[in-house]
Amino acid sequence: MQLTAPATRRTGIRDTDGMAVASFVLGLLGLLVLNIFLGPIAIVLASVALWRGTERPGRAYLGLGLGIADLLVLAAFMEFDSTISWSF
Numbered sequence: 001m002q003l004t005a006p007a008t009r010r011t012g013i014r015d016t017d018g019m020a021v022a023s024f025v026l027g028l029l030g031l032l033v034l035n036i037f038l039g040p041i042a043i044v045l046a047s048v049a050l051w052r053g054t055e056r057p058g059r060a061y062l063g064l065g066l067g068i069a070d071l072l073v074l075a076a077f078m079e080f081d082s083t084i085s086w087s088f
Contacts, residue, residue, distance in 0.1 A: 015052075016048075016049045016052040016053065016054035016055075017049075017054055017055055017056050019045045019046075019048055019049035019052075019054065019060070020045075020046065020049040020050075020054045020056040020057070020059040020060035020063060021056065021059055022045050022063075023041075023042045023043075023045035023046035023049060023059070023060060023063025023064065023066075023067065024042075024046075024059045024060075024062050024063040024066065025063075026038045026041050026042040026045065026063070026067070027039070027042035027046075027062070027063045027064075027065070027066025027067045027069070027070060028066055030042060030066065030067065030070035031066065031069065031070060031073060035070035035071070035073055035074045036074055038067075038070060039067045039068070039069075039070030039071045039074065040067065040071070041067075042063045042064070042066060042067030042070065043063075043064060043067035043068065045063060046060045046061070046063035046064035046067060047064065049063075050064070
């Protein structure tokens with residue numbers, strides 16, 4: 001007796017598509033706020049989504065690029081202020 005229906009397609013595709021979209025959104029948000037946290041998270045999510053074979057590689061690549069841009073913006077602000085943290 002089988003309790004679950006057999007899988008007709010790869011079940012991880014939906015998860016990887018969600019990771020690709022999440023990396024894009026977090027990378028975009030990271031340009032505005034909390035880029036020290038959201039940038040690396042976007043990079044990791046995009047990398048995992050690409051490694052698992054997402055059906056949305058464009059969004060994953062955008063998330064990867066935006067995550068890297070978050071860290072570059074942080075580095076530019078730190079160089080401009082000559083500090084390690086934000087100055088208010």
